[in-house]
Amino acid sequence: MDAASTAWILASFTAVSLMVPGLALFYGGMVGSRSMLNMIMMVFGAVATGAVVWTLYGYSAVFGDSYGGLGLLGDITEHAGLTDVLKGDKEAAIPPALFAAFQALFAALTVGIIAGALVDRVRFGAWIVFSALWVSLVYLPIGHWVFSLSAEDGSLTGGWILNRLAAVDFAGGTAVHINSGAAGLAAVLALGARRGWPRQPRPNSIPFTVLGGGILFFGWFGFNGGSALASGNSASVVVLTTMNAAFAAMLVWLLVERIMDKHATALGAASGLIAGLVAITPACGAVSPMGALAVGAIAGALCPLAIRLKYKLGYDDSLDVVGVHLVGGVAGTLMVGLLATPDAPSAATGLFYGGGFRLLGVQAVAALAVLAYSFVVTWLLVKAIDKTMGMRLEAEAEENGVDVTVHGEVAWDxxxxxxxxxxxxxxxxxxxxxxxxxxxxxxxxxxxx
Incomplete structure (x- = not known):
């Protein structure tokens, strides 16, 4: 067991765990003053639900031996309850319990991201049910496709995207960001717009959003850097590329705002930072530092333009989950096919480094497969929950404010x-x-x- 790597993943786990309140504050500051507590509760509720599902059978479904060797879903009984991680594994570089805890946060935060698309229109109890079912039916299969590596001795068959397709996704651009963005789009289309949209309440605290964005920025180094699963050069390169992409995206987003709206805003700075982090997530181990700047710049230009489309296309994505996570995730995944350099930790070769179009095609297939599966299953799931227990808030609750009607509290008295x-x-x-x-x-x- 590698003590240095264990210490690094422990630190990464701590950093990623801080992303939970970071996401809650980032979203919470953007909603109206009568919805902030509900937004925070949706994030924390989703994360808690996802973590429980992960322990019961989620880890096993993602990292267990694939049923029938098809690479579609891991054996949900193989590691059920995580009882087999207690004694550790002397041949593993890091303790299995630590790896399981680290990956649990990926599953939990992914469903938490979706909450930002559904502000002011979802019953809290139905949201918790949705979170449990969504992790089970959507995240776990996709997580197996993307993260589960086949054993060299044939003792375990992993996911088809990682092993058969051989797509490059260092830290979850497909499984986390394209997945949550596609789910957010499906959910808002299934439930419909908020009453009164496109009129929206003003953000109740932009400083909270910027603070939340800063916390997410800190946690993302654990998210991406910890995905190296070891301390050393790979983690160090990933930290550098993650930083470069985030800051490049922020600056370009502000430039787009300045050109189109005549103002460079604090909200835009925080949003641009997150867009760059989203886009670099799949590419952080595949591109050079200059390539990371390019990935961030592309995300900083595309995401604010994509956000404006929701008004033309008529879908009410409350906090721009589609425009940032779906568009940023797709952009970053495809940019691997262009900018991947064999000198980076992922050792892939993109089009601009003489690798031809093959990797670009592979990345496109991976992105499309995750997007299509997540969208279809999420749409059906939301419709089913809404028809059975009711997922949409009553009109009176939406009009009177979600915090008071659902939780009996207010953020600002x-x-x-x-x-x-x-x-x-x-x-x-x-x-x-x-x-x-x-x-x-x-x-x-x-x-x-």
């Missing part, structure tokens, strides 16, 4: 304390103000007469 006698006092104060306004109006009418 602008009318006084929420508990004890204060709500009655606040209500009485409103009555007094309304009476005073009525008297003033009547006096004004008399004065006119």
């Amino acid at each position: 602008l009318e006084g304390a929420m508990y004890g006698p204060a709500p009655k006092l606040a209500e009485r104060s409103r009555e007094v103000v309304e009476s005073a306004e009525a008297l003033a109006s009547a006096a004004a009418e008399r004065g006119k007469g």
Whole structure:
């Protein structure tokens, strides 16, 4: 067992775990003041549900021996309950329990990303059910396709995208970002737009969004760098390319904003940062530092333009999961086929380095397969939940604010304390103000007469 690599993956796990509150704050700051707590609850609820499913049978479904050797789904009984990780594995470089915990966060955060597409229209209980079923039916098969490596001695058959197709996806551009983006698009089309859309509430706290984006930026080094599964040169290269892509995307996004809207915004800076991180996720081990700048620049230009399409095409993707994660994920996955250099840790050769069109075609097949499967199954799942237990919020709940109607709380108590006698006092104060306004109006009418 490699002590240095174990320490690095432990640190990476800690960094990635911080992405949970980072995602909650990033999303939470962008929604209206009456929806912030619901947004936070959707993220944390989805992550908790995904992690439980992962322990029960998720790890086994992703990393177990593929049923029938087809590379479609791992044996869900092989590592069920994760009881077999307790004694460790003397031949493994890192403890199996640590690897299982690290990968659990990938599954949990992927379903958490989808929450940003469905703000202000989903019942919380139905969302938890959706999270459990989505991880089971969508993430686990795709995770097996993309992450499960076949054993050289033939003792284990892994996923078809990684082993048969031989697509390059270092840290989850397909399994995490294309997957969540396609699911977000399917879910919003299945449920329909928010009432009153395209009018939207103003973000309640852009500083929180920027803070959340900064936390995600920190955690992403664990997400991508930890995917090297060892300390050393590969992890170091990935950290460098991840940083380059993120900052290049942020600058280009701000330039696009400046050209199109005459302002470079803090919200745009945070969004551009995330777009670059999304795009470099599949490519971080395949491109050079200069290639990473190109990947980030492409994402920084494409994603803000894609976001504008939702108004023309008429789909209400609340926090631009489609425009950032789907478009950024596809862009990064395809850019591997162009910019992959054999000198990078993934040792793949793209078109611009003399590799021809083969890798580009492979990357396109992987992206399309994940997109199509995720979209179709998610659409059917949302429709089924909505028809059975009801997934869409009632009209009154949407109009009155999700935080109060669903959770009985508010993020910002602008009318006084929420508990004890204060709500009655606040209500009485409103009555007094309304009476005073009525008297003033009547006096004004008399004065006119």
